[in-house]
Amino acid sequence: MNTIGITPSDSANAADTQPTPAEYLARAVELATENVRNAGGPFGAIVVSADGRVFEGVNRVTANLDPSAHAEVTAIRNACQGLGTFDLTGAVLYTSCEPCPMCLATSLWARVERVYFAADREDAADAGFDDAVFYRYFEGTDADRAIMPVAQEALPADRRVAPFTEWSQTAARTEY
Numbered sequence: 001m002n003t004i005g006i007t008p009s010d011s012a013n014a015a016d017t018q019p020t021p022a023e024y025l026a027r028a029v030e031l032a033t034e035n036v037r038n039a040g041g042p043f044g045a046i047v048v049s050a051d052g053r054v055f056e057g058v059n060r061v062t063a064n065l066d067p068s069a070h071a072e073v074t075a076i077r078n079a080c081q082g083l084g085t086f087d088l089t090g091a092v093l094y095t096s097c098e099p100c101p102m103c104l105a106t107s108l109w110a111r112v113e114r115v116y117f118a119a120d121r122e123d124a125a126d127a128g129f130d131d132a133v134f135y136r137y138f139e140g141t142d143a144d145r146a147i148m149p150v151a152q153e154a155l156p157a158d159r160r161v162a163p164f165t166e167w168s169q170t171a172a173r174t175e176y
């Protein structure tokens with residue numbers, strides 16, 4: 001039996017008995033609600049790997065003193081650790097809420113194939129979360145970016161690109 005309580009009856013029709021996106025989302029929402037009762041934020045996520053393995057994650061930002069411990073990032077970390085890889089090509093992410101820009105970027109870096117979500121950024125804003133504000137940081141005007149200015153500071157070119165030069169010259173590098 002998998003974590004959302006569905007037992008494929010036999011291998012011949014296993015494809016027919018895979019949980020639907022709505023069922024995975026229902027489980028992610030359940031995880032999110034349970035997590036609030038466990039002193040966590042109201043977010044839960046599931047990664048289903050290309051070969052159908054299921055990895056769960058919940059928000060542990062305040063519990064772990066880790067601003068990056070969003071539910072989606074936690075589920076991706078769990079999947080990568082469980083599978084022994086940093087590349088989740090073919091995986092699907094199901095999350096109780098629209099991924100914030102960090103979670104979306106993490107999904108891109110992990111090469112997640114597709115994302116499904118339940119609540120959206122405006123629902124999160126109604127509960128006091130800044131997801132919509134941070135989307136405007138990337139999608140909006142200079143005024144929306146005043147909350148955190150980012151600037152390139154001039155360095156001599158050879159010093160600026162020294163890490164990339166080192167990387168390019170390292171034959172044994174692991175590309176990602």
Ligand SMILES: Nc1nc2[nH]cnc2c(=O)[nH]1
Binds near residue numbers: 069124129
């Ligand atoms: N999607 C999502 N949005 C958040 N906003 C604050 N925490 C989270 C989280 O864990 N997931």
